Amino acid sequence: MATVSHPTSASVQAPAGGSFLIEDRLPAEIFTPEDFSDEQRQIAETAAQFAVNEVLAAAEEIEAKNFDVTRALLKKAGDLGLMAVDVPEEYGGLAMDKVTSAIIADRMSMLASFSVAFSAHVGIGTLPIVWYGTDAQREKYLPKLATGEWIAAYALSEASSGSDAMNIRTRAVLSEDGRHYILNGEKMWITNAGFADLFTVFAKIADTTDPDPQARERSAKFSAFLIERNTPGLTVGAEEHKLGIRGSSTCPLVLSDCKVPVENLLGEAGKGHHIAFNILNIGRFKLGAACVGGARTSLAHGIKYAKERKAFGKSIADFGLIQQKIADCTARIFVGESMAYRTVGMIDAALAAIPEDQKRNSREIQKRIEEYAVECSILKVWGSEMLDAVVDHVVQIYAGYGYVEEYPAERAYRDSRINRIFEGTNEINRLIITGFLMKRAMTGQLALLPAIKQIMDEVMSPPALNFDESAGDALAREAALLANAKKIALFCAGSASQKYMNTLADQQEIMADLADMLIEVYALESALLRARKNSSPLGTLCTRYYAAHAIQTIEAAARRLIAAVSEGDLLRTQLAILRRLLKHEPANAVETGRTLSRYAIEAGRYPL
Structure with a gap:
């Protein structure tokens, strides 16, 4: 497999993260699956064939936790180059662009237990070293990880600190001779732990010279360490027996006076939160892409x-x-593809714009990816909930057989559930979506506040809706819905901000309702732009079908929010504004659905 360069064309844009709410994009400015290069299509086929011929063929052994089989398959994936996705060429990698990385995550997701092992290794297992490792660490570990000779794992969570990652209890103390850090603590729910060779472990470095325990706690430095499996003091606990992804390895780690050489400190002491949180943005867009593949x-x-x-x-x-x-199902998969590759296309466009002398600067790369933290969180939340909807539909199609283990619907249904917990729960990600946007607005990085003010000034005037499809655009109705959906989101953000001011972040239910509106705006716009860019009859049908769902979700969230922030005459006025913004003639979803399903049934699969 050859190294792939950035695929984004000159027309694909890298706008400011979150700007989809206040700016309109042209279809040519986004990346879509139809824009895949020949090389990317070949890689997609290679990954898909590997998943079918190798992974699915060994599904029974994988699900039985035969980790020798899993490791052998990971090594085969390494031999094909699929493990070297994000590893620099000088360390045996392929230095692929992020679109290609997402394609592999998508196509490798046919069996969730293996997909989880694969994704944990190439993503959160390997990327911390790619981005934060010293030259010596990269030279030592990356060639082995790129080929699958070694398998990596990522150990952040603890029993008392899942989403509250900064509250970890694992402690590291520098030895008297200054040659080792001594780690004590326990990590929970570590993917690949049963057979991993290398762990990225997070702990707080404590200053034992301070006699004040509270001062020691305040000054403890959140940091990351690379710990090899055979390190004295590291013990891997028993396998967890899980609801789904039963064939993946999930174990606790126990660190008891675990001696880690000082040269295995990853990054800077006290800067471990940068590693923990930046890696998650990659994990989120890859998880979103994998959910699309699973749904397909x-x-x-x-x-x-x-x-x-x-x-x-x-x-x-x-x-x-x-x-x-x-x-x-078909419409949701189309929307998911549209969102995933639009998001990753923007990231690649941003990375391609890095000046030549900064191309290898890890901090610059991370900054460009972090720009799209909102979109990555949206993709993670929407993708995981989309997959839940699809597997639920499929169980219902199978009816009684959908509840029986020997049929594929049952396993997919169980496997899907973890995705709403992985990479930060969907609740945490909803707070990130709204909180990150509002933070960018308050710091002036995003012109959200002027847009909110303009909408608050305009809403007393009736909206100018135009559903005339005779103009030649079959999606004029959906475009008008999208325009008003953005107005509703801005109007609600303004109403909530006026009510709660600087305490808005404490109103989690309000923040989540705002997030749901933002999510559906991004989903509908991504589908609309893709359908228009490629003039696809199927894309038009999918966009039209999904638009009805999106606007219903937005309406429900907006009504809850308005009722929570207003009362009396103000409540009645704001509801009247909402009704005007929602006014439209609905499309014939029954006929659209019948036509769309015929395409899928005739193809025997997702038809694009």
């Missing part, structure tokens, strides 16, 4: 079963309510 696989199973299953003298794929489920 589940839909194919559902369609196959629906075509084979007979009831009342015909295939159940001929029934309207089954077609409705297939249409909903």
Whole structure:
């Protein structure tokens, strides 16, 4: 597999993160799956064929926790170059662009237990060393990780500090001779722990010279360490037996006077939070892409079963309510693809714009990726909830057989649930989405406050809606819905800000409702831009079908928010404004769904 350069064309833009709410994009400015290069299509095919011929063929052994099989498959993936996604060439990697990295995550997601092991290794397992490692650390570890000779794991969570990562209890103390850090503590839910060779472990470095315990705690430095499996004092606990992803390894780590050489401190002491949080942005967009791939696989199973299953003298794929489920899955996958590759395309465009003398500057690379933290969190939340909806539809298509282990719907249903917890819970990510945008607005990095003020001044005037499709654009209705969805989100943000001012971040329910509006705006706009860019009849159908769901979600969130921040005459006035902004003639979702499902049923899979 050859090294792939940045695929984004000159027209693909890298706008400010979060600017989708206040700026309009042109279709040519976004990256879509239809823009994949020939090399990227070949890599997609390589990864998909590996997943089908190697991973699915060994599914029974993988699910039984036969980790010798899992490790052998990871090594085979390394031999194909699939493990070297983000590793620099000088350390045996391929230095792929992020679109290609997302493509591999997408296509490797046919069996979640293996996908989790693979993604944990190439993402949160390897990237900390790529970005923060010293030359010596990179030379020592990256060639082994790129080939799959060694497997990596990432140990941040603890029993008392899941989402509250900075509250970890694991402590590191410098030895008297200054040659080692002595670590004590316990890590929980560590993916790949049962067979990993190298762990990135987070701990707080304590100053033992300070006699005041509270002062020692305040001054403890949140840091990261590279710990090899055979390090004295490191013990891997027993495997967890989980609801889903049963074939993946999940164990606790116990550190008891674990002696780590000082040269294995990763990055700077006290800067471990940069490693922990920056790595998660990559993890989130890859998880979103993997959810799309998982949904695509589940839909194919559902369609196959629906075509084979007979009831009342015909295939159940001929029934309207089954077609409705297939249409909903198809539309959601289209939207998910659109969001995933739009997001990663922006990241690649931003990385491509780094000056030549800074191309290898890890801090510059991280800064460009962090710019899209909002979009990465949106993709993680929306993708994981989309996959839950799809696997639920597929279980229902299978009916009683969907509840039986020997059929694929049951396992997919169980496996899907973890994605709403991985890479930061969806609740935490919803707070990140709204909080990050409001923070950027308050610091002047994003012109959100002027946009909110303009909308608050305008809303007393009726909106200018135009659903005339005779103008030649089959998605004029959806474009108008999108424009008003942005106004609703800005109007609600303004209302909430007026009510709570600087304490808005403490109102988690309000923050989550705002996040849901932002998520649906980004989802609908991504689908609309992709459909217009590629003039795809299927894309038009998917966008039209999904728009009805998006606007319903936005309306429900807006009504909850307005009722929470207003009362009396103000409440009635704001609800009247909301009704005007929501006024539209609905599309015929029944006919659209039937047409869309026919494409999928005839193809026997997601039809794009």
